[in-house]
Amino acid sequence: MHSAARLDVLGSEQAYLVLAAARRLEAAGHKVVHLEIGEPDMPTPPHVVEAGIRALRDGLTRYALAAGVPELRDAIAHSLAARGVRAAAENVIVAPGAKPMLFAAALALVQPGDDVLTPDPGFPIYESVVRFAGGRPVYYPLDESRAFAPDVVAIAERVTPRTRVIILNLPHNPTGGVATPDDLARLAALAQRHDLWVISDEVYGPIRYDGQYDSIAALPGMAERTFLVDGFSKTYSMTGWRLGYGVMPQWLAEPVTTLMINNVSCTATFVQYAGLAALTGPQDAVRRMVSGLRGKRDRLVRGLEAIEGVTCATPAGAFYCFPDISGILERTGMTCEAFAERLLEDAHVAALAGTAFGPAGRGHLRLCYATDPGQIDLALQRSRSWVGSLTTVAAR
Numbered sequence: 457m458h459s460a461a462r463l464d465v466l467g468s469e470q471a472y473l474v475l476a477a478a479r480r481l482e483a484a485g486h487k488v489v490h491l492e493i494g495e496p497d498m499p500t501p502p503h504v505v506e507a508g509i510r511a512l513r514d515g516l517t518r519y520a521l522a523a524g525v526p527e528l529r530d531a532i533a534h535s536l537a538a539r540g541v542r543a544a545a546e547n548v549i550v551a552p553g554a555k556p557m558l559f560a561a562a563l564a565l566v567q568p569g570d571d572v573l574t575p576d577p578g579f580p581i582y583e584s585v586v587r588f589a590g591g592r593p594v595y596y597p598l599d600e601s602r603a604f605a606p607d608v609v610a611i612a613e614r615v616t617p618r619t620r621v622i623i624l625n626l627p628h629n630p631t632g633g634v635a636t637p638d639d640l641a642r643l644a645a646l647a648q649r650h651d652l653w654v655i656s657d658e659v660y661g662p663i664r665y666d667g668q669y670d671s672i673a674a675l676p677g678m679a680e681r682t683f684l685v686d687g688f689s690k691t692y693s694m695t696g697w698r699l700g701y702g703v704m705p706q707w708l709a710e711p712v713t714t715l716m717i718n719n720v721s722c723t724a725t726f727v728q729y730a731g732l733a734a735l736t737g738p739q740d741a742v743r744r745m746v747s748g749l750r751g752k753r754d755r756l757v758r759g760l761e762a763i764e765g766v767t768c769a770t771p772a773g774a775f776y777c778f779p780d781i782s783g784i785l786e787r788t789g790m791t792c793e794a795f796a797e798r799l800l801e802d803a804h805v806a807a808l809a810g811t812a813f814g815p816a817g818r819g820h821l822r823l824c825y826a827t828d829p830g831q832i833d834l835a836l837q838r839s840r841s842w843v844g845s846l847t848t849v850a851a852r
């Protein structure tokens with residue numbers, strides 16, 4: 457017996473494999489520092505939890521409309537004004553997470569044989585869903601010397617008559633990179649010149665330390681060619697609730713709703729009311745989280761820079777560091793995959809190899825710093841002493 461061949465092209469996320477390996481170590485009695493999974497360690501704000509419970513108590517336990525609860529679609533549309541995007545409820549489709557919306561965007565926009573410009577390094581699901589839809593991911597580089605901002609010239613060089621979509625993710629997983637307003641304006645001009653779609657993954661949108669917002673859909677002429685994807689997981693610490701959305705031209709919202717009907721029917725009704733409370737209630741928990749994350753970022757970057765053979769750019773957004781460890785790899789002859797594996801096995805620090813995000817991640821690690829500062833210090837201390845114990849290639 458075998459599964460249909462179309463499943464063979466699906467990729468996965470290393471974070472879940474590393475988490476499983478870390479859990480095995482924990483089951484054997486070891487204390488692991490978790491810097492692998494990308495989720496805030498803060499609890500969901502209490503008023504959001506209360507709204508979810510209230511919705512359950514009020515009997516909101518039946519199917520909702522496939523496109524989402526009207527009040528939530530409306531609140532999402534209003535919330536987009538903060539990033540300069542004008543949208544109505546009819547442009548918004550709710551889904552159980554941003555991830556299913558990325559899948560929907562690929563299925564809705566990518567034709568077999570289309571090229572899709574995809575960041576390298578980048579969230580591995582982009583490549584996976586593009587392939588599943590029959591498209592071909594074409595990597596564009598994100599250069600450390602430009603603080604991992606998308607390089608419009610490098611992107612333009614990769615556009616061909618087969619190119620149909622550019623995927624943007626700002627702030628960016630795994631590097632924390634963002635774009636300048638000029639980069640965004642030039643990307644918008646490029647998309648319009650070549651009649652391209654943009655899938656703009658903005659799940660880390662508010663987690664940016666200079667308070668700016670990178671939404672290409674806000675630029676003139678872009679709303680009609682942008683499929684914006686966002687969700688509640690990161691901003692509101694709601695990873696396990698599963699709530700996200702897409703914002704798209706109204707004509708596209710109808711077939712995407714049909715896709716939802718075929719796939720999930722609807723998003724859990726009470727979860728949507730919790731999301732409504734998150735968007736319309738006080739935002740101080742988000743502000744507190746972002747200011748706390750800034751301190752954790754600085755702590756981790758400082759500590760990493762103090763390790764010989766490591767350099768680390770200070771990320772402008774999201775909650776990841778992407779240190780360059782090639783100095784250690786050259787000295788020890790290890791690959792970054794072997795380094796991450798042994799860091800877990802020997803030092804009990806769980807991190808992801810940069811190559812989990814594409815070939816350009818070579819020589820890097822991805823570390824999530826949305827955790828307790830004590831855990832960051834412990835990870836640094838363990839890593840420093842473990843790295844110090846590694847023998848050099850010549851000495852072996």
Ligand code: PLP
Binds near residue numbers: 555556625
């Ligand atoms: N997009 C990016 C760049 C992510 O890093 C993640 C989660 O790690 C997602 C989308 C998926 O988010 P959600 O939990 O809303 O499905």
